[in-house]
Amino acid sequence: MMFDFDDVETTQDKQLPHTLAWAARSPFYRRRLGTALPADREQLLDTPLTTKQDLRDSYPFGMLAVEPGRLATYHESSGTAGTPTASYYTESDWDDLAERFARKWIGIDATDMLLVRTPYALMITGHLAHAAARRHGATVVPGDNRTTAVPYARVVRLLHDLGVTLTWSLPTETLLWAAAARLAGHRPGRDFPALRALFVGGEPLGRARRARIGQIWAVPVVEEYGSTETGSLAGECPHGRLHLWADRAIFEVYDPRTGRVGPEGRGQLVVTPLFRQAMPLLRYNLEDDVEISTAPCGCGWRLPTVEVYGRSRTGFQVRGATVTQAALEELVFGLPARHEVLFWRAKAEPDRLRVEIEVPAEHGEAARGALRQAIRAGLGVDADIHAGPPGTLVPVELLTRNPDTLKPRSLFGPDEDWDSALVYSR
Ligand SMILES: [Zn+2]
Numbered sequence: 001m002m003f004d005f006d007d008v009e010t011t012q013d014k015q016l017p018h019t020l021a022w023a024a025r026s027p028f029y030r031r032r033l034g035t036a037l038p039a040d041r042e043q044l045l046d047t048p049l050t051t052k053q054d055l056r057d058s059y060p061f062g063m064l065a066v067e068p069g070r071l072a073t074y075h076e077s078s079g080t081a082g083t084p085t086a087s088y089y090t091e092s093d094w095d096d097l098a099e100r101f102a103r104k105w106i107g108i109d110a111t112d113m114l115l116v117r118t119p120y121a122l123m124i125t126g127h128l129a130h131a132a133a134r135r136h137g138a139t140v141v142p143g144d145n146r147t148t149a150v151p152y153a154r155v156v157r158l159l160h161d162l163g164v165t166l167t168w169s170l171p172t173e174t175l176l177w178a179a180a181a182r183l184a185g186h187r188p189g190r191d192f193p194a195l196r197a198l199f200v201g202g203e204p205l206g207r208a209r210r211a212r213i214g215q216i217w218a219v220p221v222v223e224e225y226g227s228t229e230t231g232s233l234a235g236e237c238p239h240g241r242l243h244l245w246a247d248r249a250i251f252e253v254y255d256p257r258t259g260r261v262g263p264e265g266r267g268q269l270v271v272t273p274l275f276r277q278a279m280p281l282l283r284y285n286l287e288d289d290v291e292i293s294t295a296p297c298g299c300g301w302r303l304p305t306v307e308v309y310g311r312s313r314t315g316f317q318v319r320g321a322t323v324t325q326a327a328l329e330e331l332v333f334g335l336p337a338r339h340e341v342l343f344w345r346a347k348a349e350p351d352r353l354r355v356e357i358e359v360p361a362e363h364g365e366a367a368r369g370a371l372r373q374a375i376r377a378g379l380g381v382d383a384d385i386h387a388g389p390p391g392t393l394v395p396v397e398l399l400t401r402n403p404d405t406l407k408p409r410s411l412f413g414p415d416e417d418w419d420s421a422l423v424y425s426r
Contacts, residue, residue, distance in 0.1 A: 008246045008303065015274040016041060016250075023280035026065040028058050038282070049254060049261070049270060050284045055229065056083045063279045066090055071278055076122045077228035087124065087229045088278045094131060096275040097124075097231040100245055101132035104222050105238045106166075106197040110137030113162055113194075117155065117169035118202065120144045124228045125202065129168040138166075145173060152180035153402040160186060163194035171200040171213060171221070175342045178216045179390070180399035189218035197222050204310045206326055208333035215337060225308050227286055230273055234306050237299035244292065244304045249273045251304065253292050254285055264304065266291040289313060316348035321380045323348045331374040332357065339367040343393040346383075353383040358393045 017040075023029050024037050032054075038044040055063070063086075064071075072091045076084045089097060102108050114133040120126035126144055133140045141158055143150045150158075155177055158164060167174070178188045186192070198217060201224040214221045225242055226232040233249065234242040244251045254260075255267040261283075269290045270283050289309040297305055315322035323346075332344045332355075343358040355375070359367045364387040375383045390396065412418040 011247045012250055012274060013041065016044070019272070019274045019276070019280065020044065022065055022277050023282050026063050026280050028054065028063045029280070029282065044250075044272065044282060045252075045261075047282050050281055052085065052285070052287055055085045055087075055284075058086070059084055060086045061088075063281075064088065065280050066278050073124075073127065075124045075127075075228050085229060089276075090278045093276055093278055096248065097128055098131040098135050100232040100235075100248060101128045101224070101226075102136055103232070103235045103245065104197075104199065104224070105236060106220060106222055108133055108136040108138050108166065112136070112138035112165045113141060114138050114166045114168060115141045115143050115155070115158060115164045117143045117145045117150075117167060117173055119146045121146060124231060125168075125226075128226075128231060129199070133166075145169065148403070151401055151403065152176055152399045153184065156181045156184050156186065159192055159195065160184075164192075165194050165196050166199060167195070167197075168199040168201075170202045171205045171209065172203065174198050174200065174213050174217065174221075176394065176399065178213075179342060179394060183396065183400050188216050192217070195219050199224060201225055204308060204326060206330045206333065208330045212333045212337065212342075225306065227288075229281070229284065230271055230286070233269075233271060234308075237297060237301050239297055239299045241297050241299070241305045242308065243297070243299075243301050244306050246303050248275055251292060251306075252283065253290065264292045264294050269306070269308075317350065318348050318353045318379075318381050319351055323353055323379055323381065327379060328355070328375070331371065331378050334374060335367055335370055339363040339370070341367055341371075345393060353379075353381050354386070355383050356386045356388060356393060358390050359387045361389055364389075 020038055029037060033047065038047050070090045071088050072094055073089050075087045108114065112133065114129065116126050116129045118125040118129065120142065130140050130142065141162065141164060143155060143158060159177065181188045195217065197220045198213065199222050205223060210221050223236045223242060224232055225234040232245065234244045237243055250272040252261050252263060252270040253265050253267040254270050255265070261270060269286045269288045271286060272282055272284070291307045292304050294304045313324050313326050315324040328346055332341060335341050339359055340363060341357050341359050344356060346353060346355040355371065357367060357371065368385045368387045372383055372385050375381055
């Protein structure tokens with residue numbers, strides 16, 4: 001797939017009058033901006049940023065800019081304090097959402113079978129992939145990752161028996177499937193020949209971990225970036241970079257230290273979706289730590305690139321050194337593949353760094369030594385490393401069990417265990 005826009009700004013300017021007219025119908029923007037509602041790009045860029053708190057304060061329908069009957073779906077993402085953030089979309093908003101999700105250098109077509117393994121409940125992510133795959137004629141296997149109905153053993157069975165060709169999940173999920181597949185007697189890179197790509201998003205993914213996932217499954221790992229409030233915002237090109245869909249939204253970067261907002265550089269991502277009718281957003285600050293670059297990419301797509309840091313670059317001080325999840329992840333997945341280290345956790349304290357890894361006993365000492373050395377060289381800290389056998393961090397039972405999901409039932413036969421079958425609370 002190619003994205004060769006002569007001039008993204010011209011494309012934006014063509015749509016912007018519609019976007020601003022829709023925003024003028026939003027109770028939130030009418031109240032906030034009144035007569036100062038922006039009429040063009042210049043005025044838009046003078047408009048104050050819309051914050052997450054604004055969205056929370058507008059719960060549930062303070063930003064609704066269409067007749068309620070035109071809404072197609074309602075979603076929520078939970079804020080850090082647990083206050084819900086509502087988002088809603090019309091059917092035509094969904095055309096834009098589904099189209100953006102499907103913009104991947106590995107496309108989705110009618111011969112595909114896509115396992116959707118992100119949440120369907122309230123969030124948008126599962127529905128995004130579902131809608132995109134349906135619109136391209138693919139077969140959807142809905143396998144929400146937050147349901148007890150599809151434990152890991154069942155995911156492995158589906159991937160294997162159905163010949164699933166594409167998956168959509170958190171990067172971490174693909175490692176859990178790999179461990180579960182091995183426990184079921186399958187080799188991830190060999191025994192799933194139909195699989196042709198893993199679509200991932202929802203958490204930061206460093207180069208080393210991404211390379212390891214691709215190596216384990218022997219297929220490309222295709223990353224994407226977005227949020228429940230906006231849908232997909234960026235997708236990956238064949239050169240492995242994330243490009244912002246700047247023909248569908250205006251992107252800016254806000255530097256909270258200087259208060260400056262500009263088209264590129266490091267800071268928080270600010271987005272104005274251009275095709276959003278139910279809930280227009282003007283200069284919405286996602287508060288995600290990113291870096292935008294307009295330097296050309298070798299792929300030829302004339303769209304800015306973005307690096308998403310999230311919270312993974314937020315560091316802790318350990319004996320004067322800064323330790324971040326991103327840096328540690330890079331070192332853990334920089335260990336030789338033969339050590340088979342997939343799962344780890346660490347605790348950063350002022351005077352010590354504790355790291356736990358899961359590793360088969362025969363590689364335990366080698367992996368421990370190599371990681372200690374890598375952390376000393378990379379971060380300048382001597383870490384206490386504990387190497388435990390598989391099952392230490394991710395319980396084997398989690399990867400192998402296949403419980404029946406029971407429907408409520410009140411009458412039992414003489415030989416049935418009625419204590420284990422009454423499951424109202426499970
Ligand atoms: Zn590129």
